[in-house]
Amino acid sequence: MGQTTATIFDVLVVGGGHAGIEAAYAAARMGQRTLLVTMHLDLIGQMSCNPSVGGIGKGHLVREIDAMGGAMGELADRSGIQFKMLNTRKGAAVQAIRAQCDRSRYRVEARKLLDSQPSLFLRQGETVDLGIVNGQIDHIVLQDGSRIHGRSIVLTTGTFLNGRLHVGLDATSGGRGGERATTGLSSVLSDKCGLSLGRMKTGTPPRLLGRSIAFERMVPQPGDNPVPFFSLFSPPNTLFYGGPQKPCFLTSTTDRTREVIEENLDRSPLYSGKIHGIGPRYCPSIEDKIVKFPQRATHHIFVEPEGIDVDEYYPNGISTSLPLDVQEKIVSSIPGLEQAVILRPGYAVEYDFVFPDQLDHTLRTKTLSNLFLAGQINGTTGYEEAAGQGLVAGINAALLASGRPSWAPDRQSSYLGVMVDDLVTHSVDEPYRMFTSRAENRLYIRNDNAADRLSPQALLLGLLPPQKAEEYSRRDSFHRQLRAALSSTRKEGKSLLDLLRSPDYSLALLIGEALPDHFSHVPPSWxxxxxxxxxxxxYVKISNDRWNRMDDLPIPPEILELQLPGISREVHHRLKKERPSRLSEAQSLRGITPGSIDLLRISILKFQHKNRS
Amino acid sequence: MEPIVAPVTVLVSQPVGILRLSGDNLSDRIKPLFPSLPSTLEHRRIYRATAIERGSPVDDCLLLFFKAPQSFTGEDLVEIQAHGNPHNIRHLLALLHGLGIRLARPGEFSLRAYQNRKISLLKAESLHRMILAPSYAEFQVAHHHYTSSENHPLYGIRDDFLNLLALFFTLLDHPEEEEEALSNLSPHVLQDRIQTLERSISEVINRTAKAKKPFNGFTVLIAGHPNSGKSSLFNRILKDNRAIVSPLPGTTRDLLEGRLSFPFGDLVLLDSAGLRPSEDGIEQEGIRRARRSLSRVDCVLWIACPDFPAPPDFLPSQKGIPFFLLWNKVDLTTPSDPSRYDHLVSARTRRGLPSLCERLSRLAETYYSSSLPGSSSLDSDRQIKTLRRLRLSIRRSRSFLESGRIDLALSALEEGRRVLDDGVGAIPASDIYDRVFNLFCLGK
Structure with a gap:
């Protein structure tokens, strides 16, 4: 078959989910000729679980993606029907946005965004094989036999690798409700690419018909006003349909729900041993909740609208793989859902994933030098985690294709860095989800300063289009002017900047009293x-100092040849093998405990001392 | 690591003397001394072998072999049982030294066990406490800590601390849970939990501080001016009671230490060579040192003599510990006012000594029966320091929590986590997440 320009690209992205979108969009923004291959073009950007984006930790990721010029924040803003700022009473460092989205609108917006990129192309087809030449992927092979060449490849296959759907004791092959799985690619990854694979599972609840739900029997959960949009650059003024936000509704399980589940546990694929994959503990099925927390009388359910054009609702909290007749009984045992009609049954999906410690910090596999993996294939869960990885993998695929040095997000300054570092350093033993508690430097990596932390890097990488770059620099210079004004203006013998540090003063108050009016005519987020x-x-300074004091020691290569008191043979062996040049690097090695880092630090200090005297 | 050796038994004449060796490839090392040993030794086997020096046999020994890493130190470990004549043991030590096996420093076997991750730092400290325990009751406490880490008070605190961290994690990362479980997860609940933890830390610290010197036992300080006969009294009491004067230096360089072992526990006698008066009475530094010694002992014997018949003003009734005024050398002179003195003694003639010793041993017995060592006291000063630092970060966390800044409160707690990492052993994040998901039914 001849190689035409239609089959030669810089970057190939396999998969059109949230990871695939960010990967392709990033590579295209960086000027690479990019192809996104997916099994169904109409399902690009499908939200396969609940119709919601963000939350604690996850919302932080969305903000960071946005600061890097990525898609997810904008897509959520353009398809959102309800927005909320969470944790408002717990400190700015742990606040994050969550949005309910219109599921089909999100897909439309995703497609529009990708179509608007001149160097990005789409292709429908199932990827069945990878052509490897000299330790690199040369091309991918589609089911119709076409070969497509790329300098670098990003695989974002989600839950489709050997996907198996379970409803009751019936199991069928499939990647998502109503969609078929990819069956051949798993063995290509293990046999041809030398990667080791594991198996995970996740699940969804049944979807319900709106007009059969008694909303008046549930507690409405409204959104925030003003609407907290994700976008840092030019957020929309209104929701996409111009109307008010849609509420969610709160209800809960009853004693009857428990009885139904307990009576039918033998028909659950989870409890009859049919499902072997590891499920996420923070997204348990309703049968898990009942079995593991028998003392708890009720479990809350949030009934979320799927969109403005469809009368379909997502009862968040009763994910289940019990048979359909049991699902019907569960639903009818819940206040407000007594008469509810199931539109689509809930199911559990089992799928293959690749243990992510086989990747480096750019999400490139250690076995093939131009293969990148992102999203659920790496054992994570969630749209936001997938998108964040897609961004990192897409950037590095583009850098590799254009012969530039790689880029890795830093653990100390982003949740993206925390996630990538956790994945490639510690691997996963259950689906990985972002939490703020995973980030040591939480006080610095906040929702409000994502642009300050990441946009300068995005500018260097060429990820921000001129209009966003311009807006970032206006925001930045405004910050500098305001800071200067605050430190030069005095009140009660102190500078306004010092006053602002105290919890008793707010910026709005100080501007209103002591600064020219023009400072208030900017976006409130600024x-x-x-x-x-x-x-x-x-507080950030204290925590940074500690890190610097702790981390920034070079490791003299000679020291690894000496006896290192307290350091176990295994650790010593690993250090000798990997030869880290700094303590921070040693810290990121697999199997190196914090205790051995401390011992190593002591040995280095002693060594330096001895050499000096 | 380089091979080391230490005598396990004291160097006195006795039937058996034991040497313990640890290091890499020990069987190769000792082969020249015991040529009859097979080339590879089996784990946990006993070998009978003759030590040979330049072709001639020097002693018949039993050798116990433990193969790395299944030994106390995690290295190859050999115990040599030889005939317990001290000259023989010294000669064997010299022969081993010739094979490049040096004498171990105090505590080096435990240090290696710790370095090779055979025992934790806490365990090493419990072991140390076990060995030096001044009474059987103390020994039992230390052994209780040693056999199971859950028995250690630091572990209880660590456990409560991790549960607290798990609550914080849950409160911050699962705001939807707060709405559901308001009763058991709110800043108020956290406030209570923090206070409870702070209290139990303080209790452990206070209890340990009250036990003062956790493993030194009932301590008597002999003090007085030079030439008042302190040292002769010290030696006489020890000798008459057939005690072994401890070969270890005392707690400070200025003190000599001796131990009397009674069935109920040790009586530690300290000879203070350090209280030196200058021309104009006792100099400041001397007073400071004396005061410091006094604050650490359980009883003071002040020796008066004709030149200095009264104790200095700063001495009496320090913190209510028993204080006895002694008149020494009563065989030479008698005091003008004998009723001022608690005991009239003579170290030379032993006069008055039996009743003094009787009194001291009664005091020691009361001490051991009334201050039964609680299993909740700590093993070392280092552990006290760890808890103090932990308490500091918990207090900071509490004050942040009071002003509603939960994110800062968590960061302060995480500093505490690092303190525990250093002091007790690293806490993996998965440990805390396990607690989060076992405590709450999270997620939708």
């Missing part, structure tokens, strides 16, 4: 981010 920056400054 003001709040500076305000938090000042308030957290001192």
């Amino acid at each position: 003001l709040s981010s500076l305000e938090q920056e000042v308030k957290y400054d001192g």
Whole structure:
């Protein structure tokens, strides 16, 4: 078969989910001729679980993706029907946005965004094989026999690798409800690419018909006003349909729900041993919740609208793989859902994933030098985690294709860095989800300062289009002017900047009293981010100092040849093999405990001392 | 690591003397001394072998072999049982030294066990406490800590601390849970939990501080001016009671230590060579040292003599510990006012000594029966320091929590986590997440 320009690309992205979108979009923004191959073009950007984006930790990721010029924040803003800022009473460092989205609108917006990129192309087809030449992927092979060449490849196959759907004791092959799985690619990854694979599972609840739900029997959960959009650059002024936000509704399980589940546990694929994959503990099925927390009388259910054009609802909290007749009984045992009609049954899906410690910090596999993996294939769960990885993999696929040095997000300054570092350093033993508790430097990597942390890097990488770059620099210079004004203006013998550090003062108050009016005529997010920056400054410094003091020691290569008191043979062996040049690097090695880092630090200090005297 | 050796038994004449060796490839090392040993030794086997020096046999020995890493130190470990004549043992030590096996420093076997991750730092400290325990009751406490880490008070605190961290993680990462479980997860609940933890840390610290010197036992300080006869009294009491004067230096360089072992526990006698008066009475530094010694002992014997018949003003009734005024050398002179003195003694003639010793041993017995060592006291000063630092970060966390800044409160707690990492052993994140998901039914 001849190689035409239609079959030669810089970057190939396999998969059109949230990871695939970010990977392809990033590579295209960086000027690479990019092809996104997916099994169904109409399902690009499908939200296969609940119709919601963000949350604690996850919302932080969305903000960071947005600061890097990525898609997810904008797509959620353009398809959102309800927005909320979470944790408002717990400190700015742990606040994050969550949005309910219109499921079909999200897909439309994703497609529009990808179509608008001049160097990005789409192709429908199932990838069945990878052609390997000289330790690199040369091309991918589609089911119709076409070969497509790329300099670098990003695989984002989600739950489709050997996907198996379970409803009751019936199991069928499939990647998502109503969609078929990819069956051949798993063995290509293990046999041809030398990667080791594991198996995970996740699940969804049945979807319900709106007009059969008694909403008046449930508690409405409204969104916030003003609407907290994700986008840092030019957020929309209104929701896409111009109307008010849609509420969610709160209800809960009953004693009857428990009885139904207990009576039918033998028909659950989870409890009859048919499902072997590891499920996420933070997304348990309703049967798990009943079995593991028998003392708990009720479990809450959030009934979420699927969109404005469809009368379909997602009862978040009763994910289940019990048979359909049991699902019907569960639903009818819940206040407000007594008469509810099931539109689509809930199911559990089992799928293959690749243990992510076989990747480096750019999400490139250690076995094939131009293969990148992102999303659920790496053992994570969630749209946001997938998108974040897609961004990192897409950037590095583009850098590799254009012969530029790679880029890895830093653990100390982003959730993206925390996630990638956790994955490739510690691998996973259950589906990985982002939490703020995973980030040591939580006080610095906040929702409000994502642009300050990441946009400068995005500019260097060429990820921000001119209009966003321009907006970032306006925001940045505004911050500098305001900061200068705050530190040069005095009140009660102190500078306004010092006053602002105290919890008793707010920026709005200080501007209103002591600064020219023009400072208040900017997007509110510009003001709040500076305000938090000042308030957290001192604490961030303390925590940074500690890290620097702890981390920034070079490891003299000679020292690894000496006896290192307290360091076990295994650790010593690993250090000798990997030869890290700094403590921070040693820390990221697999199997190196914090205790051995401390011992190594002591040995280095002693060594330096001895050499000096 | 380089091979080391230490005598396990004291160097006195006795039927058996034991040497213990640890290091890499020990069987190769000792082969020249015991040529009859097979070339590879089996784990946990006993070998009978003759030590040979330049072709001639020097002693018949039993050798116990433990193969790395299944030994106490994690290295090859050999115990040599030889005939317990001290000259023989010294000669064997010299022969081993010739094979490049040096004498171990104090505590080096435990240190290696710790370095090779055979025992934790806590365990090493419990072991140390076990060995030095001044009474059987103390020994039992230390052994209780040693056999199971759950028995250690630090572990209880660590456990409560991790549960607290799990609550914080849950509160911050699962806001939807807060709405559901308001009763058992709110800043208020956290406040209570933090206070409870802070209290139990303080209790452990106080209890340990009250036990003062956790494993030194009932301590008597002999003090007085030079030439008042302190040292002769010290030696006489020890000798009459057939005690072994401890070969270890005392707690400070200025003190000599001796131990009397009674069935109920040890009586530690300290000879303070350090209280040196200058021309104009006792100099400041001397007073400071004396005061410090006094604050650490359980009883003081002040020796008066004709030149200095009264104790200095700063001495009496320090913190209510028993204080006895002694008149020594009563065989030479008698005091003008005998009723001022608690005991009239003579170290030379032993006069008055039996009743003094009787009194001291009664005091020691009361001490051991009334201050039964609680299993909740700590093993070392290092552990006290760890808890103090932990308490500091918990207090900071509490004050942040009071002003509603939960994110800062968590960061303060995480500093505490590092303190525990250093002091007790690393806490993996998965440990905390396990607690999060076992405590709450999270997620939708």
